[in-house]
Amino acid sequence: MAVRVIGLGQRAAGDDGVGLCVLDALAANPPNGAELHQVADPARLVELLQGAERVVLVDAAVGAGPAGGVLALGLSELAEAPLSPVSTHGISVRQALELARVLAGGALPEVLLLAVAIEPPTAHGTELSGPVAAAVPVAAAKVRELLAK
Template sequence: MSILHAPVRILGCGSLLMGDDGVGLKVIEALKKTELEELEGLDIEDAGVCGLDLLNLFDGARKVIIVDAVLAGSRKGSVHLIEGKDLLNGTEPHTLVSIHDLTITDVLRIGEQVQSLPEIVVIGIEIGELATEISRDISPEVLKAVDKAIELIRAEIGELL
């Protein structure tokens, strides 16, 4: 059973110890300082490194917005809106980052086999490369993308505002 209860959920993924990979968590941190934190019908949560436990956070949701780092070969700090259905059917060219064994795409593919999935949208922020050393630093180009990601999230949850 999910610890979350709202029909719309925003989940930030990443690791604050792996440099730019932590950008999804920075977006969640910024969102929690806005009026959205108090919005009825919306949960905003840090989902950590997004293993299979992510599926528990989908239970009972109508829509889930996942914010994570991507490697798409685009300009560092660019922001992408990725439909979950495109990830599932393999038409999305973005590579979602994982510092563990499973990417969000892997989790969604397993999830569709074992449960009913809500509408999924991924806000992906281009990080350019994976961190090779432990670091809490997020590059300025990636940090600038936080505001753009929040703008896309606001558009996605427009019906709640």
């Protein structure tokens, strides 16, 4: 069974692209045996969850605390987390996970969300803000820690 790290986001949407930047940091020295996937649309999660044993999702999150904070959540915690339901991706990560659960007959692999806190998006561009850019190596190290458990 596969172990997958999935970075979500849009590079042209500033801090929303932090999940992809974390995957860039991991690509230089990939976690042992993990597949790395960059995803712009959470609807693709349905496909990527199939056949996986463990999945770490890395995404920007409004409402996860001060910009640049890193928060790890399991599926049960995600349902209760005070994260914004607004998504720049079309459907939210929560909605994509629920769709995957229904299509899989109720069974999902072990899923962890690594949320990097951002401010509500106001501008486009490929640069991350200072606090969010500083969180990239912290989040990459946290992914490695989660996969080592």
